[in-house]
Amino acid sequence: xxxxxxxxxxxxxxxxxxxxxxxxxxxxxxxxxxxxxxxxxxxxxxxxxxxxxxxxxxxxxxxxxxxxxxxxxxxxxxxxxxxxxxxxxxxxxxxxxxxxxxxxxxxxxxxxxxxxxxxxxxxxxxxxxxxxxxxxxxxxxxxxxxxxxxxxxxxxxxxxxxxxxxxxxxxxxxxxxxxxxxxxxxxxxxxxxxxxxxxxxxxxxxxxxxxxxxxxxxxxxxxxxxxxxxxxxxxxxxxxxxxxxxxxxxxxxxxxxxxxxxxxxxxxxxxxxxxxxxxxxxxxxxxxxxxxxxxxxxxx
Numbered sequence: 270x271x272x273x274x275x276x277x278x279x280x281x282x283x284x285x286x287x288x289x290x291x292x293x294x295x296x297x298x299x300x301x302x303x304x305x306x307x308x309x310x311x312x313x314x315x316x317x318x319x320x321x322x323x324x325x326x327x328x329x330x331x332x333x334x335x336x337x338x339x340x341x342x343x344x345x346x347x348x349x350x351x352x353x354x355x356x357x358x359x360x361x362x363x364x365x366x367x368x369x370x371x372x373x374x375x376x377x378x379x380x381x382x383x384x385x386x387x388x389x390x391x392x393x394x395x396x397x398x399x400x401x402x403x404x405x406x407x408x409x410x411x412x413x414x415x416x417x418x419x420x421x422x423x424x425x426x427x428x429x430x431x432x433x434x435x436x437x438x439x440x441x442x443x444x445x446x447x448x449x450x451x452x453x454x455x456x457x458x459x460x461x462x463x464x465x466x467x468x469x470x471x472x473x474x475x476x477x478x479x480x481x482x483x484x485x486x487x488x489x490x491x492x493x494x495x496x497x498x499x500x501x502x503x504x505x506x507x508x509x510x511x512x513x514x515x516x517x518x519x520x521x522x523x524x525x526x527x528x529x530x531x532x533x534x535x536x537x538x539x540x541x542x543x544x545x546x547x548x549x550x551x552x553x554x555x556x557x558x559x560x561x562x563x564x565x566x567x568x569x
Contacts, residue, residue, distance in 0.1 A: 277325035277563075278497025279334075283485045284312050284320045293320055293488055300493035301325075309334035310448065310477065315357050318474030319482040324493070327500045329561050333507070333536060333549065337478030338425070341444045343469055345456040347372070348437040350466035354393045354453040364465035369438060372463050377429075377440075380462040384455055385427045389419040392451050423447040424455070439470070479506050500563060501546035504538035511539045511550065511557065518547045521559055529557045536560055 280301075284293055290311045298306045301324050309321040309331045318341075323331040348369040350362040394417065426445035433439040444452055453469040460467020475482045486496060504510075509532070517527045518541035531537065535551035548562040 277327045278323075278500060279327050279330065279503045280322040280324055280491065280493060280497055281480055281482075281485045282320045282322060282491055283482055283487045284317055285487060286317045287314055288488075289314050290320060294322065296488055297322055297324070297491075297493055300491070307331050309337075310339070312474060313355065313357070313453075313472070315355055315469075316472040316474060318472075319477050319480060319485060320474075321477050321480060324497065326563050327497075327503075329563060330500055330503065330549075332561075334478065336448045337507075338445065338447055339450070339474060340426075340476035341446075341452050342430075342471075342473045342475055343442050343444060343452050343456070344471035345440045345442060345459060345467055346437050346470045347440065347460050347463060347467045348465050349468060350457070350460060351468045352394070353468075354451075354457040355469040355472070360468075362466050366436075369465045372438065372465060376463060380459055381427050381429065383462060384458055385424050387421065387423050390422050390451065390454050390458070391419045392417050393453055393457070420449065422450040424450060427455070438465075445476075499546075501538070501540055501544055504546050504549070505540070508536050508538040508549070509534045511537050511552065513539055513541050513547060515542050517557075518542065521547050521550065521557065522562060522564070524559060524562075526556050526558050528555055530555065531557070 280297065282293055282297070284290070290308050294306050294308055298304055303325055305325045305328055307323050307328045309323065312318065312320055321334055348364040349360045351358045351360055424444065424446045426443060428443045429440055430443055431441040444455065446452070452472055456467045456469040486492070511529060511531045513521065517529065520527045521539055529552060531552045533553050536549040537552050537557070539547045539550045539557065541547045545565065546563045549560045550557040551560055
């Protein structure tokens with residue numbers, strides 16, 4: 270596999286807390302000896318867990334990995350709010366203790382139900398969303414008033430795993446959601462629905478699409494070459510597969526549109542007879558059109 274891939278491939282890393290996703294990318298660039306490293310979805314500095322990286326030619330796959338659904342384990346603190354909706358900023362509002370103590374289990378479950386399924390969500394004002402060309406968090410930290418519109422997201426699971434009573438009400442939860450969902454916004458909105466405020470105190474991403482964090486190396490232990498996943502294996506896991514003849518592989522590599530026997534689909538992983546990912550294609554009416562090619566890389 271190493272001879273076919275060169276340095277290119279998908280790398281899974283278990284990110285530690287306290288570092289940005291860009292910090293991880295910078296470290297992997299040095300470990301892999303290449304500038305061509307990107308990631309398929311940011312994790313906040315406070316968050317830990319699965320970060321999916323692409324190296325060299327496999328960075329072309331990242332566009333098609335960003336939209337995968339995610340799973341998180343999180344801790345939501347009810348009874349206190351922060352400007353960032355998480356523990357990266359200090360608490361600025363605390364609920365009346367009697368009001369917090371009056372929250373019942375049926376009320377809690379009803380509020381969670383209201384945040385499950387297809388919902389509209391307003392991202393945190395310190396999110397990375399761009400507003401007129403600048404990140405929302407940059408505007409917020411500069412003292413500007415940031416107003417973000419709501420967006421449609423899907424929360425397919427919002428499950429309470431444990432409840433701890435104390436000065437505040439802490440919930441350990443499991444969330445499965447579509448890309449673009451902010452778990453800290455779920456914490457904020459749950460607190461608002463109950464009238465006590467809320468924010469996120471811990472967040473761990475445990476799954477991105479079919480990839481799980483169990484057994485994934487940390488940045489300190491990762492082998493930026495030996496731990497690479499073959500782009501063809503990743504594409505086979507994610508997309509329908511079109512097995513190419515040698516001539517079809519050459520034609521696609523040259524941007525031609527070969528006639529193929531395959532159901533219509535977009536994207537479809539076009540795999541050459543040597544097992545290499547030739548490209549992602551759109552198949553319509555028996556004709557394959559290249560969406561993105563993956564040229565063969567030289568071994569290192």
